Amino acid sequence: MSKRELTKAEIEKLIELSIKAKDKAYCPYSKFHVGAALLDENGNWYTGVNVENASYGGAICAERTAFVKAISEGQRKFVAIGVSSDASEYTRPCGICRQFMIEFGEHLQIFLIKPDRSYLKVILKDLLPDHFKL
Amino acid sequence: MSKRELTKAEIEKLIELSIKAKDKAYCPYSKFHVGAALLDENGNWYTGVNVENASYGGAICAERTAFVKAISEGQRKFVAIGVSSDASEYTRPCGICRQFMIEFGEHLQIFLIKPDRSYLKVILKDLLPDHFKL
Amino acid sequence: MSKRELTKAEIEKLIELSIKAKDKAYCPYSKFHVGAALLDENGNWYTGVNVENASYGGAICAERTAFVKAISEGQRKFVAIGVSSDASEYTRPCGICRQFMIEFGEHLQIFLIKPDRSYLKVILKDLLPDHFKL
Amino acid sequence: MSKRELTKAEIEKLIELSIKAKDKAYCPYSKFHVGAALLDENGNWYTGVNVENASYGGAICAERTAFVKAISEGQRKFVAIGVSSDASEYTRPCGICRQFMIEFGEHLQIFLIKPDRSYLKVILKDLLPDHFKL
Ligand SMILES: [Zn+2]
Ligand SMILES: [Zn+2]
Ligand SMILES: [Zn+2]
Numbered sequence A, B, C, D: 001m002s003k004r005e006l007t008k009a010e011i012e013k014l015i016e017l018s019i020k021a022k023d024k025a026y027c028p029y030s031k032f033h034v035g036a037a038l039l040d041e042n043g044n045w046y047t048g049v050n051v052e053n054a055s056y057g058g059a060i061c062a063e064r065t066a067f068v069k070a071i072s073e074g075q076r077k078f079v080a081i082g083v084s085s086d087a088s089e090y091t092r093p094c095g096i097c098r099q100f101m102i103e104f105g106e107h108l109q110i111f112l113i114k115p116d117r118s119y120l121k122v123i124l125k126d127l128l129p130d131h132f133k134l
């Protein structure tokens, strides 16, 4: 599902929201700020940040934060997510987030966004080939 | 911080939101619906649900969902959270959620809510005594 | 590192240990038994099973179990892991495990093993392309 | 179950193994070395260390490492666990580990061990009162 292309305005908004979200990250341990913006099939937007914990294993990434926000509002179908950090290289979703997101569809478009607003689009399926099925 | 008592109206709202949130739970594996409602120190409300995954370890509980929503909006201080399920016994936060929440203060008031709207108030600190510190 | 081919005897042992490990799985919630066998660069073998929890998010998969066993014994370099379940289709590592394992090298050989002992070999790098880097 | 007292020799071994295990910790992110030693009801010993990940949420603590080792060997009943770090204060199990361990019994004896070998004994149940039940 959701293979439609984003409009130029939507891409601009995805970039803008992802970059702005980053400021809200709670990352006193890694100091690595990540922001995400998620667009669902109904045109709603949700932002996310990484939320860390003194027990490192308790950390929740920006992508999962954006997803649970949307899911808790009843949404289940998604078009695209933007992921932004302060790193000079693209920050890709970790395997935990890939696993979490693919539960809701493998065609999700992922926009990796650099601080200078340049981006690279990838498809979730290509980041988690042959994913685990129960 | 945040030791103030909730007003009767706030308690009513906590109960109402927690119970209603439950309907949005994504729990195809456990079929165990949990809803949460979180009140921050600025008077904002955030709801949460459990979001499960084919890889069970990827699951995020309702309490953590509510927390990351609030945190991603910039909030860091919380007054109370309500937790609701369809079980006849009170559903208490799991140890993962206790660990996650205590990062933001040990005096959080937790309202355990039954389907009939009766509730039990506990304090986070009492559910996770002598918590881990890095 | 560790790109050497396994001998026929090693593959047989990987299959044997993975399948046998499965019996020890603690999976009262999913009833999905998974076994793993890990071979390190020094020729040591470690088995793993999935260990579930009433709070689903607490579950640890068979692959991670095998890895932490080896790591706690001081090992850091691995050649191959076998993964076995009772499913008729190959059971692939979830994204959480892919993320966990790639910390120790992307060239790990993964043997997906069916109950009839037939197997498919994949490389970790191909299951988690362009992995997250901090 | 398992409420029996440890002998003086067993306590010495618990301390010794916990402290020695620490050296094997994989903790490049936190630099916080933790070691654990677990004694099961059949008299077997298992050690554990914390194993971290570039994606912080992937970290597995020393206590859980020791547990999955034992469980993957078929053990389900435990008497005591020792937890050791280099901190001057006692390092207590995090909420994630408390949740993980209580699945196998709430009477587990936990020995918090300082570098000088002094220790404090606590019972799991007291560290995770009224734990979550599915
Ligand atoms: Zn992630
Ligand atoms: Zn929980
Ligand atoms: Zn896994």
Ligand SMILES: [Zn+2]
Residues within 6 Å of the ligand: A055, D061, D062, D063, D093, D094, D095, D096, D097, D098
């Ligand atoms: Zn822990």
